[in-house]
Amino acid sequence: MNTSSLPDLIFTILFFFMMVTSMREVTMMVKVQKPQASQIEKLARKSCTSFIYIGQPTDMLRGQYGSGTRIQLNDRYAESNEVYDFVMADRASMAESDKPFYTVSLKVDHHTPMGVITDVKQVLRKAYALKIVYSSDKRKQ
Amino acid sequence: MGKKRKMPGLNTSSTADISFMLLIFFLTTTSMDTDAGLARTLPKPPEDDQKNNEMKVKERNILNIRINKDNYLLIGNDYATPEDVKERAKEFIKNEKNDPNLPELLPTKIKYLGRSILTTSQHVISVQTDRGTDYGVYIIVQDALIQAYNELRDEFARAEFHHPYEFCSDDEKAAIREVYPQKISEAEPKKYGQAL
Numbered sequence: 001m002n003t004s005s006l007p008d009l010i011f012t013i014l015f016f017f018m019m020v021t022s023m024r025e026v027t028m029m030v031k032v033q034k035p036q037a038s039q040i041e042k043l044a045r046k047s048c049t050s051f052i053y054i055g056q057p058t059d060m061l062r063g064q065y066g067s068g069t070r071i072q073l074n075d076r077y078a079e080s081n082e083v084y085d086f087v088m089a090d091r092a093s094m095a096e097s098d099k100p101f102y103t104v105s106l107k108v109d110h111h112t113p114m115g116v117i118t119d120v121k122q123v124l125r126k127a128y129a130l131k132i133v134y135s136s137d138k139r140k141q
Numbered sequence: 142m143g144k145k146r147k148m149p150g151l152n153t154s155s156t157a158d159i160s161f162m163l164l165i166f167f168l169t170t171t172s173m174d175t176d177a178g179l180a181r182t183l184p185k186p187p188e189d190d191q192k193n194n195e196m197k198v199k200e201r202n203i204l205n206i207r208i209n210k211d212n213y214l215l216i217g218n219d220y221a222t223p224e225d226v227k228e229r230a231k232e233f234i235k236n237e238k239n240d241p242n243l244p245e246l247l248p249t250k251i252k253y254l255g256r257s258i259l260t261t262s263q264h265v266i267s268v269q270t271d272r273g274t275d276y277g278v279y280i281i282v283q284d285a286l287i288q289a290y291n292e293l294r295d296e297f298a299r300a301e302f303h304h305p306y307e308f309c310s311d312d313e314k315a316a317i318r319e320v321y322p323q324k325i326s327e328a329e330p331k332k333y334g335q336a337l
Contacts, residue, residue: 007156014164034178035277037284039291043176051176105176108276113210115272117279121327125186134280135178 030055030072035110036139043105043133048098050090050129052083054116055109069109069116080119087127103131179283183327202244204233204266206282210273214282223281230289234321236261253316254301260320267326286325293321 032055043049053072057065070077073086091102104124108117124132206226207215214221216229236243244264248257266286270279291306294317298306302313309317 003157004153007153007160010157010160010164014160014167017164017167035280037179037280039179039284039287040177041180043178046176049176103180105178107176110275110277110280112276113272114208114270114274114276114279117276118270118272121183125183128186130183130185131180132183133176133178133180134283135176136280136284138177139284 026051026053026072026075028053028072029058029061029075029077030070030109031058032107032109033111034107035134035136037134037136038139040136040138041133043103045098045101045103048094048101049103049105049133050087051105051107052086052120053107054112054120056111069112071116071120080116080123083120083123084127087124087129091129101131102129103133104129105133105135107135179280179287181283181325181327198265199245199263201242202261202263202265204230204264205269206266207269208271208274208278208282210271212275212278214278223278223285226282226285227289227292230266230286231293233266234261234264234289234293249319251316251319253312258320262322265324265326283325287323290321290323294318297321 030053032053054069055072056062056067057070057077065077071080071083072078073082078086087104091099094102106117106120121132124130205215205217209215214223214226216225221229233243236246239246244261246259247262249260249262250257268279268282268286295306297317297320298304298309298313301317302309306314306317
């Protein structure tokens with residue numbers, strides 16, 4: 001059996017996966033060291049989840065933006081009231097069947113003051129994005 | 142000269158294996174990226190006309206946990222450390238000795254069990270933070286509260302169904318959740334002493 005095309009085939013699949021996964025990833029503009037928790041649940045569906053990153057700008061961007069806590073939506077910094085439009089746009093782009101499962105994952109650095117998070121939470125309530133996940137790492141007991 | 146020139150043989154039979162390995166590497170690393178965390182449901186936004194019409198809850202049914210901007214904890218009226226939260230919460234939710242300062246025990250009819258059980262169905266645990274509170278401390282407290290609920294549910298499952306909560310059927314789990322409903326309130330934000 002001629003298997004000479006097998007490597008090409010596999011490489012094609014490989015490139016496909018590399019592209020798909022890199023497309024999902026957002027370049028981190030904030031430094032996030034997630035808090036640790038023991039009672040965590042895995043996110044049910046990644047396809048119906050929006051991510052909000054909150055933390056200090058990364059070392060590279062610190063010179064430009066200072067060290068104040070920032071909210072990152074997609075690939076830019078935003079204010080807390082912009083979360084409303086972000087959530088609305090993200091949810092609107094989703095399939096109708098996914099909308100009841102819409103979840104917002106908050107990836108927040110553990111040194112962030114609660115004030116910022118409270119502001120974001122109030123905006124999320126207004127946008128009726130009531131399911132949230134405080135993203136955290138597994139703590140060993 | 143009509144002789145065919147032989148192709149120099151380069152052994153490529155291992156390319157498939159190498160690319161397979163790369164493929165598997167990418168598959169595993171990307172799937173490991175699954176996100177996990179503490180799931181919460183926020184309350185619905187307050188309607189304008191019922192802003193001041195907050196639900197009245199009896200004082201004994203509320204456990205207030207306050208965290209100030211220096212990350213000090215106040216449970217009820219006592220100073221506490223994050224390690225105390227779980228035990229205090231368990232004691233509060235369970236109210237084994239029917240303490241008049243802890244939430245009232247009300248008989249709750251549980252369909253699945255076919256009988257009524259005394260539960261503290263009216264209890265509320267409220268976590269209040271300052272704007273300056275560290276998110277890390279907040280998560281520790283939230284985690285401890287969820288742990289308190291999970292341990293109580295597990296204890297009940299062992300006593301009632303003789304196996305741990307995670308092995309319960311969906312009906313059993315629903316019944317246990319009726320006995321120990323998770324009631325952690327996301328309190329409306331308030332500003333206490335803010336640093337100038």
